[in-house]
Amino acid sequence: MRVNGRTLVREARRRSGLTQAELAERVGTTQSAIARLEAGATSPSLARVDQVVRACGFTLVVELDEAGRVDPDEWQRAERNLALTADERLVSAVRAAQFVLAGRQAGSRRRRAARTSP
Secondary structure (H helix, E strand, O other), X not given: OOOOHHHHHXXXXXXHOOOHHHHHHHHOOOXXXXXXXXXXXXXXXXXXHHHHHHHOOOOOOOOOOOOOOOOHHHHHHHXXXXXXXXXXXXXXXXXXXXXXXXXHHHHHHHHHHHHHOO
């Protein structure tokens, strides 16, 4: 999967529940610099993206993988999904999306509570 710095920073900031201004304060820059980074107006180094992602409370993991190599676990999941009917795949996808949404909402509530507690 191809991902660029702006996408990583924006997603990390959103998942952490931080505003651009709050993130900027954590990394010692301005809100407008974060906005430019997220808009793709700048090309940050990998080290800078890592610094900003860490300020959001996440770890950036970068690894090399052989092009075209398929993980056996992914292949097995694909085979299981192909054995399902279209309706069953749809139900599975909806459940997965609901699970992710519930996790994000719980994380947002937890972060809000942490910011408001003394």
